[in-house]
Amino acid sequence: MAMKRAASTLITTTSSTISSLSSSSASSIITRNLHASGGKKKIVGVFYKGNEYASSNPNFVGCVEGGLGIREWLESQGHEYIVTDDKEGLDSVLEKHIPDLHVLISTPFHPAYVTAERIKKAKNLELLLTAGIGSDHIDLNAAAAAGLTVAEVTGSNTVSVAEDELMRILILTRNFVPGYHQAITGDWNVAGIAHRAYDLEGKTVGTVGAGRIGKLLLQRLKPFNVNLLYHDRLKIEPELEKELGATYEEDLDAMLPKCDIIVINTPLTEKTRGLFDKNRIAKLKKGVLIVNNARGAIMDTQAVADACSSGHIAGYSGDVWFPQPAPKDHPWRYMPNHAMTPHISGTTIDAQLRYAAGVKDMLERHFKGEDFPEQNYIVKQGELASQYR
Amino acid sequence: MAMKRAASTLITTTSSTISSLSSSSASSIITRNLHASGGKKKIVGVFYKGNEYASSNPNFVGCVEGGLGIREWLESQGHEYIVTDDKEGLDSVLEKHIPDLHVLISTPFHPAYVTAERIKKAKNLELLLTAGIGSDHIDLNAAAAAGLTVAEVTGSNTVSVAEDELMRILILTRNFVPGYHQAITGDWNVAGIAHRAYDLEGKTVGTVGAGRIGKLLLQRLKPFNVNLLYHDRLKIEPELEKELGATYEEDLDAMLPKCDIIVINTPLTEKTRGLFDKNRIAKLKKGVLIVNNARGAIMDTQAVADACSSGHIAGYSGDVWFPQPAPKDHPWRYMPNHAMTPHISGTTIDAQLRYAAGVKDMLERHFKGEDFPEQNYIVKQGELASQYR
Numbered sequence: 001m002a003m004k005r006a007a008s009t010l011i012t013t014t015s016s017t018i019s020s021l022s023s024s025s026a027s028s029i030i031t032r033n034l035h036a037s038g039g040k041k042k043i044v045g046v047f048y049k050g051n052e053y054a055s056s057n058p059n060f061v062g063c064v065e066g067g068l069g070i071r072e073w074l075e076s077q078g079h080e081y082i083v084t085d086d087k088e089g090l091d092s093v094l095e096k097h098i099p100d101l102h103v104l105i106s107t108p109f110h111p112a113y114v115t116a117e118r119i120k121k122a123k124n125l126e127l128l129l130t131a132g133i134g135s136d137h138i139d140l141n142a143a144a145a146a147g148l149t150v151a152e153v154t155g156s157n158t159v160s161v162a163e164d165e166l167m168r169i170l171i172l173t174r175n176f177v178p179g180y181h182q183a184i185t186g187d188w189n190v191a192g193i194a195h196r197a198y199d200l201e202g203k204t205v206g207t208v209g210a211g212r213i214g215k216l217l218l219q220r221l222k223p224f225n226v227n228l229l230y231h232d233r234l235k236i237e238p239e240l241e242k243e244l245g246a247t248y249e250e251d252l253d254a255m256l257p258k259c260d261i262i263v264i265n266t267p268l269t270e271k272t273r274g275l276f277d278k279n280r281i282a283k284l285k286k287g288v289l290i291v292n293n294a295r296g297a298i299m300d301t302q303a304v305a306d307a308c309s310s311g312h313i314a315g316y317s318g319d320v321w322f323p324q325p326a327p328k329d330h331p332w333r334y335m336p337n338h339a340m341t342p343h344i345s346g347t348t349i350d351a352q353l354r355y356a357a358g359v360k361d362m363l364e365r366h367f368k369g370e371d372f373p374e375q376n377y378i379v380k381q382g383e384l385a386s387q388y389r
Numbered sequence: 390m391a392m393k394r395a396a397s398t399l400i401t402t403t404s405s406t407i408s409s410l411s412s413s414s415a416s417s418i419i420t421r422n423l424h425a426s427g428g429k430k431k432i433v434g435v436f437y438k439g440n441e442y443a444s445s446n447p448n449f450v451g452c453v454e455g456g457l458g459i460r461e462w463l464e465s466q467g468h469e470y471i472v473t474d475d476k477e478g479l480d481s482v483l484e485k486h487i488p489d490l491h492v493l494i495s496t497p498f499h500p501a502y503v504t505a506e507r508i509k510k511a512k513n514l515e516l517l518l519t520a521g522i523g524s525d526h527i528d529l530n531a532a533a534a535a536g537l538t539v540a541e542v543t544g545s546n547t548v549s550v551a552e553d554e555l556m557r558i559l560i561l562t563r564n565f566v567p568g569y570h571q572a573i574t575g576d577w578n579v580a581g582i583a584h585r586a587y588d589l590e591g592k593t594v595g596t597v598g599a600g601r602i603g604k605l606l607l608q609r610l611k612p613f614n615v616n617l618l619y620h621d622r623l624k625i626e627p628e629l630e631k632e633l634g635a636t637y638e639e640d641l642d643a644m645l646p647k648c649d650i651i652v653i654n655t656p657l658t659e660k661t662r663g664l665f666d667k668n669r670i671a672k673l674k675k676g677v678l679i680v681n682n683a684r685g686a687i688m689d690t691q692a693v694a695d696a697c698s699s700g701h702i703a704g705y706s707g708d709v710w711f712p713q714p715a716p717k718d719h720p721w722r723y724m725p726n727h728a729m730t731p732h733i734s735g736t737t738i739d740a741q742l743r744y745a746a747g748v749k750d751m752l753e754r755h756f757k758g759e760d761f762p763e764q765n766y767i768v769k770q771g772e773l774a775s776q777y778r
Contacts, residue, residue, distance in 0.1 A: 352583070
């Protein structure tokens with residue numbers, strides 16, 4: 001794997017696609033790859049801290065203390081394994097290890113932002129692994145230009161996210177949050193909940209994106225007797241589409257105003273960044289409900305908060321924010337009719353076990369110079385996966 | 390209808406089943422029925438107050454102010470229609486009208502407790518209608534002994550309740566509540582949620598009761614790839630059982646310890662009152678999750694609170710309490726890992742429109758002396774429906 005990458009990097013650096021690369025950075029890539037071609041590696045993992053919860057569950061492998069459960073295995077092979085949650089700024093633990101790490105494992109839940117600057121500084125870097133799905137915290141163009149490989153554990157938490165989306169659809173439709181508030185504050189006011197609580201049955205639900213997660217969501221929505229719409233670059237294969245009873249909408253802006261409930265299931269790319277801005281939100285049905293477990297930056301933060309305040313959006317729920325961790329003054333914490341949580345949907349205990357196993361598998365292949373499962377690649381030998389191009 | 394009832398009452402009062410009836414109450418029944426046999430009626434509806442929400446939604450018919458949307462229709466026929474939320478004690482509005490009301494409409498959400506004493510006092514009473522499902526707030530034996538008819542709008546909110554149950558299953562499995570708390574308190578601690586968040590997929594879900602609501606829940610759970618168990622008096626018809634992929638468990642106590650998640654879908658009867666007491670809870674899987682939208686009194690209140698505190702029950706969610714409204718010091722408001730709300734699942738706007746239409750239909754039939762749809766009867770001509778016997 002490391003050898004392959006060195007070869008491809010050399011080819012890539014001479015190609016016109018990255019002609020902007022200076023000759024000094026091109027030579028630094030070659031140096032890095034000589035280092036990377038074998039032996040003991042320095043692997044850094046950036047995860048959220050478990051703190052008092054770390055020892056509460058033996059399967060809680062996704063936190064710093066759990067370290068994906070691969071420490072013993074890595075160290076037995078002589079590799080160095082550093083785990084931290086300290087990822088921001090020049091004084092952070094991550095920054096300290098940037099100059100000589102070989103592999104960086106990060107997650108979308110506590111994203112280590114891998115900027116072009118950090119990539120430039122990481123002279124030994126061979127491989128960027130995402131424990132989970134969604135590698136937009138990495139500057140993918142810079143990673144591609146540097147000839148790096150970026151891979152994630154595709155499929156590891158698709159079910160987890162789809163289930164969580166259905167939960168949020170129901171939480172908004174049924175107006176759960178004010179009911180829960182009443183329970184804990186000693187109140188009892190059924191009208192305060194019921195005046196805007198609805199059945200899901202009979203409503204129109206549209207998903208923006210019908211990839212792995214979107215399809216799992218549509219499957220789970222099927223028995224609710226809803227009107228299912230989906231927008232994607234690609235139409236779902238006819239047999240599955242029929243089974244799901246979902247209708248393809250080629251034109252996103254034709255679909256959106258039909259929806260009582262909109263679910264975002266598209267990766268964050270240059271095309272989807274800020275997709276839901278003030279203008280697009282203004283064209284949605286008044287009283288629309290929005291679920292977004294994809295990425296916070298697909299929304300214009302302030303436009304969402306304003307539309308929740310005006311009532312144009314009647315409910316917004318999701319677990320993704322920009323940036324993450326969300327600052328204390330993030331407007332989504334304070335807007336009315338939200339049901340937000342920290343980034344959590346893809347890091348259930350079940351998902352952690354799956355993405356930990358996936359990371360271990362890729363490290364094992366990397367050490368042996370073997371390829372990864374094809375669907376895991378986000379950047380392979382300097383080429384971005386199709387959805388990011 | 391009124392004529393029929395008078396006739397059946399006369400038969401019933403002479404039968405041995407209610408031989409305990411004193412001759413004076415038997416004669417009072419006869420008197421009532423002479424009153425009831427025609428003309429203008431006094432109808433009292435007991436609903437929750439809408440207050441500032443009453444005018445916020447034209448379809449919000451389930452509150453006092455909405456009055457099921459039948460005032461104009463009733464008054465145009467010369468009937469008197471009184472609506473109130475004041476239902477407790479001797480000074481309440483309900484109590485004031487008990488002596489001369491003909492029809493009492495009540496709901497499970499804000500239950501008018503119709504005791505044997507009130508039934509005795511209600512000399513003109515002909516008909517008790519439940520706007521919704523579940524008439525356990527009425528002393529059904531006393532109503533039967535008095536020869537009254539009790540009917541509900543069967544099916545009016547089964548979908549609403551089943552959807553809400555699935556929401557609660559996911560809220561507990563995914564550990565939503567602490568995540569939401571973090572969002573609104575400015576916190577960000579993924580570990581505090583993730584260490585006990587799970588996928589629903591692969592878990593064992595058992596429903597205690599697989600009637601109309603239980604079956605709808607099983608249908609909606611099917612695509613989640615869970616292990617589905619159900620206990621009921623009756624086995625589901627083979628074709629549907631196969632479609633649902635659910636396994637029948639004849640012995641409740643054999644099923645319960647297998648379940649990761651238990652959902653209560655049985656009416657409150659003398660057999661189910663206090664069904665989940667300290668002993669039965671002790672035999673459940675440690676870390677079990679329980680969803681109960683059926684009736685609060687199926688649980689031993691303190692036993693549930695204690696098991697949540699000890700962690701034996703890892704999560705409890707429901708919208709039913711005893712009594713209702715739940716007092717401010719009800720232990721379920723304060724126990725850990727709950728996701729409680731006031732009684733709300735069956736009173737979505739969609740459900741309100743359906744049960745309002747069902748009540749109107751039964752009143753219309755009653756005025757004309759016609760029978761109700763058979764499945765609506767809880768007490769018919771002095772006989773309890775089979776599940777209450």
